Amino acid sequence: MNNQVDISFDKLYNEFENRIKSLEKLPALKENTSAEKMLIEKGFSRRDFMKWAGAITAMLALPSNFTPLMADAIKVVDRLPIIWLHMAECTGCSEALLRSAHPTIDSLIFDYISLEYHETLMAAAGWQAEENIEHAMHKYKGQYILMVEGGIPTANNGSFLTIGGHAKKGLDIAKEASENAAAIFAIGTCSAFGGVQAAIPNPTGAVALSEVTHKTVINVPGCPPSEKNIVGTLMYYLLYGSLPALDAYNRPKWAYRLRIHDLCERRGHFDAGEFVENFGDEGAKDGYCLYKVGCKGPYTFNNCSKNKFNEDTSWPVQAGFGCIGCSEPNFWDTMGTVNEPLKDKLYNTTFSGLGADATADKVGLGLLVATGVGLAAHATLSAIKPPKE
Amino acid sequence: MSKRIVVDPITRIEGHLRAEVIVNDDGVVEDAFVSSTLWRGLEVIAKDRDPRNVAILMQRICGVCTYSHYLKSTMAVEDALGIKIPLNAELVRTLMNVALFIHDHVVHFYHLHGVDWVDITSALEANPAKAAKLAFKYSDSPIAAGEADLIKTQETIAKFAKHPQGMGPFANAYWGHGTYRLTPEQNLIALSHYLKALEIQRIAAKMMAIFGGKNPHPQSLVVGGVSCVMDILDPTRMSEYMENFKKLADFVDNAYYSDIKMAAEMYKDEPSVTKPIGVKNFMGVQELMIGRDEYLFDSNGYILDADISKVFEIDEDLITEEATHAWYADDEAQHPYDGTTVPNYTGFVKGQSVGPDGKMIHSENIDPKGKYSWIKSPRYDSKPMEVGPLASILVNYASGNKRVKEAVDSFLKETGLPVSALFTTLGRTAARAIQAKLIAKYGMEAFYNLIENIKVDEETCAQYIIDKNKEYKGRGIGEAPRGMLIHWIRIKNGVCENYQATVPSTWNASPIDANGVKGPYEADLVGLKIKDLSQPLEIIRIIHSYDPCIACAVHVMDTKGNKLSEYKVDPLYGGVCNV
Numbered sequence: 008m009n010n011q012v013d014i015s016f017d018k019l020y021n022e023f024e025n026r027i028k029s030l031e032k033l034p035a036l037k038e039n040t041s042a043e044k045m046l047i048e049k050g051f052s053r054r055d056f057m058k059w060a061g062a063i064t065a066m067l068a069l070p071s072n073f074t075p076l077m078a079d080a081i082k083v084v085d086r087l088p089i090i091w092l093h094m095a096e097c098t099g100c101s102e103a104l105l106r107s108a109h110p111t112i113d114s115l116i117f118d119y120i121s122l123e124y125h126e127t128l129m130a131a132a133g134w135q136a137e138e139n140i141e142h143a144m145h146k147y148k149g150q151y152i153l154m155v156e157g158g159i160p161t162a163n164n165g166s167f168l169t170i171g172g173h174a175k176k177g178l179d180i181a182k183e184a185s186e187n188a189a190a191i192f193a194i195g196t197c198s199a200f201g202g203v204q205a206a207i208p209n210p211t212g213a214v215a216l217s218e219v220t221h222k223t224v225i226n227v228p229g230c231p232p233s234e235k236n237i238v239g240t241l242m243y244y245l246l247y248g249s250l251p252a253l254d255a256y257n258r259p260k261w262a263y264r265l266r267i268h269d270l271c272e273r274r275g276h277f278d279a280g281e282f283v284e285n286f287g288d289e290g291a292k293d294g295y296c297l298y299k300v301g302c303k304g305p306y307t308f309n310n311c312s313k314n315k316f317n318e319d320t321s322w323p324v325q326a327g328f329g330c331i332g333c334s335e336p337n338f339w340d341t342m343g344t345v346n347e348p349l350k351d352k353l354y355n356t357t358f359s360g361l362g363a364d365a366t367a368d369k370v371g372l373g374l375l376v377a378t379g380v381g382l383a384a385h386a387t388l389s390a391i392k393p394p395k396e
Numbered sequence: 397m398s399k400r401i402v403v404d405p406i407t408r409i410e411g412h413l414r415a416e417v418i419v420n421d422d423g424v425v426e427d428a429f430v431s432s433t434l435w436r437g438l439e440v441i442a443k444d445r446d447p448r449n450v451a452i453l454m455q456r457i458c459g460v461c462t463y464s465h466y467l468k469s470t471m472a473v474e475d476a477l478g479i480k481i482p483l484n485a486e487l488v489r490t491l492m493n494v495a496l497f498i499h500d501h502v503v504h505f506y507h508l509h510g511v512d513w514v515d516i517t518s519a520l521e522a523n524p525a526k527a528a529k530l531a532f533k534y535s536d537s538p539i540a541a542g543e544a545d546l547i548k549t550q551e552t553i554a555k556f557a558k559h560p561q562g563m564g565p566f567a568n569a570y571w572g573h574g575t576y577r578l579t580p581e582q583n584l585i586a587l588s589h590y591l592k593a594l595e596i597q598r599i600a601a602k603m604m605a606i607f608g609g610k611n612p613h614p615q616s617l618v619v620g621g622v623s624c625v626m627d628i629l630d631p632t633r634m635s636e637y638m639e640n641f642k643k644l645a646d647f648v649d650n651a652y653y654s655d656i657k658m659a660a661e662m663y664k665d666e667p668s669v670t671k672p673i674g675v676k677n678f679m680g681v682q683e684l685m686i687g688r689d690e691y692l693f694d695s696n697g698y699i700l701d702a703d704i705s706k707v708f709e710i711d712e713d714l715i716t717e718e719a720t721h722a723w724y725a726d727d728e729a730q731h732p733y734d735g736t737t738v739p740n741y742t743g744f745v746k747g748q749s750v751g752p753d754g755k756m757i758h759s760e761n762i763d764p765k766g767k768y769s770w771i772k773s774p775r776y777d778s779k780p781m782e783v784g785p786l787a788s789i790l791v792n793y794a795s796g797n798k799r800v801k802e803a804v805d806s807f808l809k810e811t812g813l814p815v816s817a818l819f820t821t822l823g824r825t826a827a828r829a830i831q832a833k834l835i836a837k838y839g840m841e842a843f844y845n846l847i848e849n850i851k852v853d854e855e856t857c858a859q860y861i862i863d864k865n866k867e868y869k870g871r872g873i874g875e876a877p878r879g880m881l882i883h884w885i886r887i888k889n890g891v892c893e894n895y896q897a898t899v900p901s902t903w904n905a906s907p908i909d910a911n912g913v914k915g916p917y918e919a920d921l922v923g924l925k926i927k928d929l930s931q932p933l934e935i936i937r938i939i940h941s942y943d944p945c946i947a948c949a950v951h952v953m954d955t956k957g958n959k960l961s962e963y964k965v966d967p968l969y970g971g972v973c974n975v
């Protein structure tokens with residue numbers, strides 16, 4: 008690491024410290040409680056807590072000396088109210104959250120601390136539920152984080168989704184909630200890019216959240232995204248007080264700059280030209296590369312090969328299936344058949360050993376350049392920092 | 397004068413659902429309507445896709461029963477192509493299904509349905525020492541119910557409760573409602589299990605991820621078998637599953653099942669959950685292959701009018717769906733080639749209903765004379781059917797499935813309830829726990845049979861070809877955690893020509909049909925007495941007892957009372973045409 012980098016991290020460290028100090032001055036949403044106390048009550052040791060903070064720090068590509076700051080940040084998370092909306096969705100993203108690894112800290116954030124509205128988890132129903140969201144949007148105007156799960160149906164004037172006793176359209180609810188949010192995260196591919204209901208022929212005119220609001224939307228795609236990416240995005244916002252560096256699809260670079268293929272545990276077999284030809288064959292038993300049975304890892308940007316799912320239990324490539332490209336826009340229509348190579352027709356003649364390697368890399372490189380045009384964080388996005396508290 | 401109550405959104409479910417009831421002066425429900433308020437059109441999207449892509453797409457119907465649609469869709473393609481998958485693949489699929497069922501039932505009872513039965517504010521008044529002792533009444537080795545656990549639970553909730561604005565997801569619920577029946581100590585035990593269940597559901601999800609790569613939306617089923625051969629052949633993966641299974645089974649036996657016994661004891665005289673249910677027909681099919689051609693729930697059939705002395709055989713050709721009161725145009729009179737049916741949204745009508753403070757306020761209401769839901773009305777031989785764990789348990793019980801019979805009889809004996817108590821809301825909630833207990837007791841047979849089979853056979857995937865010059869049709873049928881699920885596919889020119897799914901919540905949440913007959917949710921609400929019109933806990937308790945999964949229930953099948961196998965989806969218009 009050269010000096011210049013060190014200096015910039017020093018500056019960042021100071022910025023984070025100041026950010027946390029300013030957040031500490033904000034009133035807690037709930038008195039007499041804090042994330043820290045909550046953790047102790049839930050039986051977490053300081054060590055567990057620091058381990059978690061260390062993991063998030065590493066994930067956000069920050070030096071390890073930022074870990075204590077991360078720990079401090081979690082203590083002020085209860086200053087950030089969160090409203091979570093369900094649009095045209097399957098609840099898989101909410102479920103992903105409930106699976107959160109490094110045990111229950113993530114669910115603590117969402118379940119106990121400042122989750123003002125979340126239809127799957129909240130006890131209130133009907134008018135009382137509607138009162139809760141109105142109350143939160145009013146009381147925390149300009150301060151709340153909006154997380155949206157699901158695509159936004161726009162066909163037939165948005166009538167494919169209504170919510171509440173006044174039958175408000177999902178489209179209008181999403182627009183209204185976006186208006187006064189401090190930051191907006193589109194959780195999952197549906198909310199980020201329209202998702203499965205937007206696949207051809209898109210009968211309900213489903214679109215991404217970013218297409219119905221003029222505010223900047225941070226996309227956290229995946230079907231569903233890992234809970235680490237969801238929580239990491241939130242922690243980033245907490246620490247920086249601004250939004251993360253984004254790629255061309257508004258995905259946080261710290262999570263989506265990695266190509267699945269590059270850190271894949273089966274990459275060695277790809278380079279050696281050793282491929283699974285049919286599911287269940289000898290190559291499958293030996294963990295050969297899944298490219299020829301349809302893996303879309305070379306075209307997909309996400310950190311699955313590094314972070315895995317369900318407390319590091321597995322990920323699709325480990326399960327022998329391969330990647331389906333679920334964090335890419337319109338992947339249902341652009342990634343071809345799940346169990347066939349995407350470019351099979353174009354590349355099967357060159358398909359052997361290094362030839363395949365070079366080919367797949369070229370394809371990946373093209374995409375990498377496209378997404379690398381992403382936005383630089385602080386300069387571009389300072390305009391949408393939350394209002395001065 | 398009769399009054400209308402609107403509950404929208406019904407929270408703690410999957411999807412978007414509204415219930416409306418009309419009550420008389422005594423607060424008794426005279427009429428009821430249930431509406432799904434979201435349409436996505438996934439079956440339309442499946443058309444013209446590669447049959448190998450369809451299952452992974454149909455899986456996205458739902459992220460809660462995240463495995464069921466994936467499995468039945470894969471089975472539909474295999475049925476169409478005439479593929480018999482290797483035994484190893486069958487058993488691994490069962491192991492993933494075992495994890496799903498337990499996951500689903502535990503999350504449903506505690507996190508979705510739980511606070512309909514458990515008043516968390518009452519738990520604050522509990523004496524933890526007394527509660528710890530009481531826990532032994534319902535289990536020989538209670539979980540998370542020691543005095544120290546309970547004190548901790550109480551302190552956690554106390555902090556919320558002191559600040560009414562600060563209860564987060566627990567804010568503004570129907571706490572203190574007159575129909576809550578548990579004592580403070582019982583509430584405290586159940587609340588502690590609510591917190592513990594958050595951990596348990598993560599373990600269940602891990603079990604699915606061992607063979608599925610991830611959860612939600614696992615990714616290891618392929619047409620012909622499974623892709624996870626490395627995991628199956630790895631003893632450390634297998635033992636990881638086994639160890640986690642033990643934790644789940646322990647929780648099911650000593651927390652979930654014991655809490656159900658506790659609820660049964662306290663709610664057996666609460667009229668809102670012991671009122672006889674509305675639709676008394678039940679249908680169930682076999683599920684969970686635990687050995688070669690041997691199923692844990694091995695009965696197929698239906699029973700009528702709560703008569704368990706006779707089980708009828710299912711004729712799949714008699715399953716129909718229609719849209720008299722669903723937001724789809726009726727294309728009966730059209731020529732098949734022009735017979736496109738566009739969604740026909742007619743919305744709600746302006747009216748009044750009881751507001752949160754009990755006063756009448758303006759609202760958008762259902763017009764029961766017209767169309768009012770995105771869910772259609774499946775019927776069997778023109779009759780509505782309830783599907784789900786209660787139906788599965790009843791059909792197996794009536795068919796003489798020994799294991800099921802033993803489990804049900806022992807539940808009735810332990811709680812002192814008569815068989816008729818099964819045909820109630822309480823019975824429906826209990827049946828789900830009985831199903832979970834059976835899976836916890838016998839699910840590992842699939843595991844041991846897999847180990848035995850691996851010793852002599854490492855096949856995990858059958859080979860097949862899709863002939864572009866041939867036409868195929870097939871269906872995948874079985875039980876999902878919410879009931880009987882069928883996926884139907886037609887393949888032509890090597891692509892999916894037509895796709896349909898008949899989904900549990902569609903049966904249960906269906907609107908009025910052409911004959912004016914209500915589906916299970918609606919019929920169940922009629923006759924219900926509501927204590928406080930502005931706090932209709934009784935309504936959501938009944939609806940939740942079905943474990944609604946509304947994204948699943950809504951789909952595009954159409955026209956009046958026609959056979960399921962006869963539909964085609966027209967992709968251009970987002971509708972269907974009759975073949």
